[in-house]
Amino acid sequence: MVVTDRDVSADEAPRLSKKDFASDQDTRWCPGCGDYSILSQMQRMLPNLGRKREDIVFVSGIGCSSRFPYYMNTYGFHTIHGRAPTLATGLKLARPELLIFVVTGDGDGLSIGGNHLLHALRRNLDINILLFNNRIYGLTKGQYSPTSEVGKVTKSSPMGSIENPLNPIAVALTAEATFVARTFDTDPVHLSATLEAAAHHKGASFVEIYQNCNIFNDGTFRDFTDKPVRGERLLYLEPGKPMLFGDDHQRGLALSGATPRIVQADDQDVIIHNPAEDAPTVGNMLARFQYPDMPVPMGIFRQVHKPSYGDMLGQQITDATEQRGPGDLAALIAGDNTWHVD
Amino acid sequence: MVESPTLGSSAKKSVVQRERATIRFAGDSGDGMQLAGNRFTDATAVFGNDFSTLPDFPAEIRAPAGSLAGVSSFQISFSARTIHTPGDAPDALVAMNPAALKVHAKELIRGGLLIVNKDAFTSANLKKAGYTSNPLDDGSLADYRLIEVPITQLASAAAAESGVSKQDAERTKNLFALGVVYWLFDRDLGPSIAWIEEKFAKLPAVVEANKAALKAGHAYGETAELADAHVSVPPASLLPGTYRTITGNEATAIGLVAAKELSGLQLFYGSYPITPASDILHSLASYRNFGVKTFQAEDEIAAVGAAIGAAFGGSIGVTGTSGPGVALKSESIGLAVMTELPLIVLNVQRGGPSTGLPTKTEQGDLLQALYGRNGESPVCVIAPRSPGDCFYMVIEAVRLAFHAMTPVIFLSDGYLANTAEPWPLPDISQLPKIDVTFHQDPQTFEPYRRNPDTLARQYAIPGTPALQHRIGGLEKADGSGNVSYDPDNHQHMIDTRADKIARIANVIPALEIEGPDTGDVLVLSWGSTYGAAITAVEQARADGAGVSLAHLRHLNPFPANLADVLSRFQTVLIPETNSGQLRLLVRAKFLVDAQGLNKVNGQPFNSSEIVDAIMALRSTQVPTHA
Ligand code: SF4
Numbered sequence: 001m002v003v004t005d006r007d008v009s010a011d012e013a014p015r016l017s018k019k020d021f022a023s024d025q026d027t028r029w030c031p032g033c034g035d036y037s038i039l040s041q042m043q044r045m046l047p048n049l050g051r052k053r054e055d056i057v058f059v060s061g062i063g064c065s066s067r068f069p070y071y072m073n074t075y076g077f078h079t080i081h082g083r084a085p086t087l088a089t090g091l092k093l094a095r096p097e098l099l100i101f102v103v104t105g106d107g108d109g110l111s112i113g114g115n116h117l118l119h120a121l122r123r124n125l126d127i128n129i130l131l132f133n134n135r136i137y138g139l140t141k142g143q144y145s146p147t148s149e150v151g152k153v154t155k156s157s158p159m160g161s162i163e164n165p166l167n168p169i170a171v172a173l174t175a176e177a178t179f180v181a182r183t184f185d186t187d188p189v190h191l192s193a194t195l196e197a198a199a200h201h202k203g204a205s206f207v208e209i210y211q212n213c214n215i216f217n218d219g220t221f222r223d224f225t226d227k228p229v230r231g232e233r234l235l236y237l238e239p240g241k242p243m244l245f246g247d248d249h250q251r252g253l254a255l256s257g258a259t260p261r262i263v264q265a266d267d268q269d270v271i272i273h274n275p276a277e278d279a280p281t282v283g284n285m286l287a288r289f290q291y292p293d294m295p296v297p298m299g300i301f302r303q304v305h306k307p308s309y310g311d312m313l314g315q316q317i318t319d320a321t322e323q324r325g326p327g328d329l330a331a332l333i334a335g336d337n338t339w340h341v342d
Numbered sequence: 343m344v345e346s347p348t349l350g351s352s353a354k355k356s357v358v359q360r361e362r363a364t365i366r367f368a369g370d371s372g373d374g375m376q377l378a379g380n381r382f383t384d385a386t387a388v389f390g391n392d393f394s395t396l397p398d399f400p401a402e403i404r405a406p407a408g409s410l411a412g413v414s415s416f417q418i419s420f421s422a423r424t425i426h427t428p429g430d431a432p433d434a435l436v437a438m439n440p441a442a443l444k445v446h447a448k449e450l451i452r453g454g455l456l457i458v459n460k461d462a463f464t465s466a467n468l469k470k471a472g473y474t475s476n477p478l479d480d481g482s483l484a485d486y487r488l489i490e491v492p493i494t495q496l497a498s499a500a501a502a503e504s505g506v507s508k509q510d511a512e513r514t515k516n517l518f519a520l521g522v523v524y525w526l527f528d529r530d531l532g533p534s535i536a537w538i539e540e541k542f543a544k545l546p547a548v549v550e551a552n553k554a555a556l557k558a559g560h561a562y563g564e565t566a567e568l569a570d571a572h573v574s575v576p577p578a579s580l581l582p583g584t585y586r587t588i589t590g591n592e593a594t595a596i597g598l599v600a601a602k603e604l605s606g607l608q609l610f611y612g613s614y615p616i617t618p619a620s621d622i623l624h625s626l627a628s629y630r631n632f633g634v635k636t637f638q639a640e641d642e643i644a645a646v647g648a649a650i651g652a653a654f655g656g657s658i659g660v661t662g663t664s665g666p667g668v669a670l671k672s673e674s675i676g677l678a679v680m681t682e683l684p685l686i687v688l689n690v691q692r693g694g695p696s697t698g699l700p701t702k703t704e705q706g707d708l709l710q711a712l713y714g715r716n717g718e719s720p721v722c723v724i725a726p727r728s729p730g731d732c733f734y735m736v737i738e739a740v741r742l743a744f745h746a747m748t749p750v751i752f753l754s755d756g757y758l759a760n761t762a763e764p765w766p767l768p769d770i771s772q773l774p775k776i777d778v779t780f781h782q783d784p785q786t787f788e789p790y791r792r793n794p795d796t797l798a799r800q801y802a803i804p805g806t807p808a809l810q811h812r813i814g815g816l817e818k819a820d821g822s823g824n825v826s827y828d829p830d831n832h833q834h835m836i837d838t839r840a841d842k843i844a845r846i847a848n849v850i851p852a853l854e855i856e857g858p859d860t861g862d863v864l865v866l867s868w869g870s871t872y873g874a875a876i877t878a879v880e881q882a883r884a885d886g887a888g889v890s891l892a893h894l895r896h897l898n899p900f901p902a903n904l905a906d907v908l909s910r911f912q913t914v915l916i917p918e919t920n921s922g923q924l925r926l927l928v929r930a931k932f933l934v935d936a937q938g939l940n941k942v943n944g945q946p947f948n949s950s951e952i953v954d955a956i957m958a959l960r961s962t963q964v965p966t967h968a
Contacts, residue, residue, distance in 0.1 A: 077681075078813070090649055090659060091654055092651075093610065094651070095655040095804060095805065313635060321631045329603050334767055341583060
């Protein structure tokens with residue numbers, strides 16, 4: 001029989017540890033790859049959720065990041081290029097009680113699979129989409145990706161890329177994702193907390209994770225994520241708190257009309273971060289912040305609560321069953337119009 | 343019940359009894375020909391004839407009014423005995439405008455009844471249809487029994503009394519025409535009147551207008567003494583039982599719900615709108631109270647991906663589409679081959695290649711189903727043979743998918759999808775259960791450990807404690823399911839996947855021969871060609887030919903006795919609405935010099951075409967038992 005509505009209450013599950021979530025497979029990313037840190041924080045975070053391992057599924061597409069499921073001691077599906085959200089959709093609708101993570105990359109999620117990403121987000125399917133952004137195609141050995149900068153020299157763009165990059169956060173906000181966040185591989189505390197917040201969110205969560213590819217695009221985020229410069233160049237978003245940055249939180253963000261400006265921390269115009277705001281203005285503004293003109297925001301850009309696709313589908317089934325009674329196969333087969341031959 | 347119509351009953355003239363009649367309604371897309379055809383079908387069902395219908399509509403929803411491209415038609419053949427096809431050439435044609443006449447008159451039999459709406463033969467309409475002179479006047483229709491009726495005028499006049507707008511009054515002309523045809527073919531108005539009353543219950547004026555037009559048409563037939571006699575086709579002696587009218591798409595949707603009940607699993611249907619498969623999505627979407635989960639995906643790839651995801655989760659994962667959609671899904675079907683998950687892919691075939699002829703029928707996707715993926719990617723392929731058979735074969739698709747843990751491609755087509763026939767209701771209690779066991783035991787679990795008989799791998803679904811595992815599109819080591827690049831393992835897995843599909847032949851029925859089990863000619867048909875093929879074979883045999891029929895519903899693997907069946911006949915004839923795809927397979931696999939009868943014009947076979955081919959083959963042969 002199909003296992004449905006399995007009891008997943010935390011009290012029943014024995015407390016698991018990080019190593020309970022590690023599979024027996026050898027990890028095969030290049031030494032020094034940012035993926036290791038993400039894997040490690042995921043394995044460390046999952047026990048906090050109190051979910052059983054068998055109720056968790058990792059679904060991935062193709063690319064370096066998409067090897068992720070093999071290393072998790074959960075159920076996993078390494079699918080085909082760009083299509084992970086589609087399999088996750090069917091699995092979630094069939095089995096609403098499962099906790100599903102989609103692991104994708106900038107090529108997998110925004111190029112070949114861009115369409116699916118948009119639609120999974122706009123439907124507010126209750127899954128967690130983690131997009132590892134390294135601004136390069138790693139598995140195919142170094143071509144520019146849809147998030148590579150203009151002018152980027154790669155094997156397939158020897159004279160520099162002439163394509164405008166996509167901004168993953170802006171894409172997710174435009175698709176009306178109900179949870180949109182960014183974090184990065186070299187801040188384990190922030191990474192872990194962001195993953196946990198995404199997992200707790202009911203509805204589609206989108207997390208962009210800046211991930212260093214030390215082989216084909218080493219240091220692409222270094223200018224603002226390296227420890228010594230982080231304080232000055234990153235803006236850690238904290239719900240309900242003023243948007244401050246700088247080593248001593250000495251500066252803040254304010255708005256002049258619709259234009260952001262940097263002010264002193266004690267300026268009374270400093271904006272309070274409110275990810276629950278449904279209006280897109282501030283979220284979209286933050287999404288556009290780029291180093292060196294502005295500090296790069298990290299954290300939750302948006303978190304609003306709307307009914308998920310799966311819940312609404314379930315509700316329709318409940319409503320239809322109440323209104324029309326549970327389906328009667330014999331009546332369905334007979335239809336509205338029968339006649340008898342003796 | 344409704345008032346029983348008395349019109350015409352007092353004026354019954356002589357009645358000519360016929361065993362079978364075939365009528366075609368043709369008009370502009372806006373003329374309501376499908377509605378008229380469907381009403382006639384209902385009246386015929388109630389009357390007790392066996393019947394078969396063939397709707398044929400343009401691909402463009404809004405082709406210019408009056409143009410050749412905008413002609414829509416509906417053919418029904420009804421009979422006092424069992425029939426399998428909607429008939430070849432019609433005996434009677436209703437042409438609502440010059441374009442309909444132009445497209446269809448040439449197929450009417452000589453001496454056939456031709457009813458035209460005289461009002462539509464304006465110079466503008468004649469020009470749109472490409473007539474340089476009016477065929478009603480120039481003698482070009484002398485071969486037919488032409489009946490000119492001012493249908494628009496008469497219908498409008500009859501309907502106007504109910505107070506509907508002029509436009510709405512004119513729109514009743516299809517019902518007026520239907521009334522005329524009811525009189526000519528001696529059908530009862532009752533079922534159509536009941537239908538009108540129910541359909542337009544909220545619009546009393548429209549009910550009155552339509553009823554008035556229908557009755558006026560019937561009365562016109564009577565008072566104008568349109569023909570020398572009524573044609574009467576007595577009821578058929580169908581097997582006792584309860585019947586309904588069913589199309590292939592309806593039967594497919596209902597069959598999936600039956601498979602859900604027979605297996606106790608959930609049913610998940612992922613689909614993207616496409617002609618001629620969309621009706622399956624529409625039907626299933628209305629079955630929410632059965633717990634059916636439908637998902638209208640953002641594209642074909644997402645539709646199949648979601649179905650695979652649902653299958654991974656332990657549901658019956660189904661995706662439905664037509665050929666262009668299968669092309670888009672091919673990489674994903676390969677994923678289901680590699681991950682050895684049960685997946686059902688419905689292909690309601692249409693004319694190809696590319697966008698092709700969306701509303702026309704074709705059997706052009708057989709080789710696509712077998713081979714249209716990268717790598718050695720064997721899947722199970724089956725095909726229903728009639729509208730009602732779609733019900734049984736889609737259940738078979740589900741059974742085989744879980745039996746062997748494999749994708750199954752179900753090849754219906756535009757003809758089966760839309761054609762209707764009387765269908766004896768199945769007894770649900772007689773349908774075999776579909777056994778599905780999910781693996782539970784950690785001691786014996788390996789994701790790719792196999793059942794030694796079927797080679798199906800162990801099926802453990804998320805949520806099962808201690809069986810966490812990972813699957814994916816990379817080659818797997820047999821047993822453990824770990825990613826494997828080992829050359830010997832790859833060869834072994836290629837062979838195993840092929841063997842697994844081949845072994846399905848052990849659990850499907852043997853191929854039956856309809857007719858003597860040896861002889862001159864074997865007609866080997868598949869899919870929707872069955873109706874025309876069996877009709878042709880029976881006819882040719884009655885005409886003295888030594889011919890039998892074997893009809894394939896399982897195309898990969900073939901039934902185990904196919905080689906034996908082929909060897910019993912001098913010549914094998916394979917009729918297909920493609921350029922010879924089954925023939926290519928049969929020749930390659932069995933080294934049999936099979937002959938093809940191929941027609942790829944978007945229309946199903948006429949049985950006469952197959953009869954002619956049988957007779958031609960026979961005359962080229964040395965007589966063996968003369
Ligand atoms: S190529 Fe880059 S992204 Fe891929 S594993 Fe190596 S370092 Fe990581």
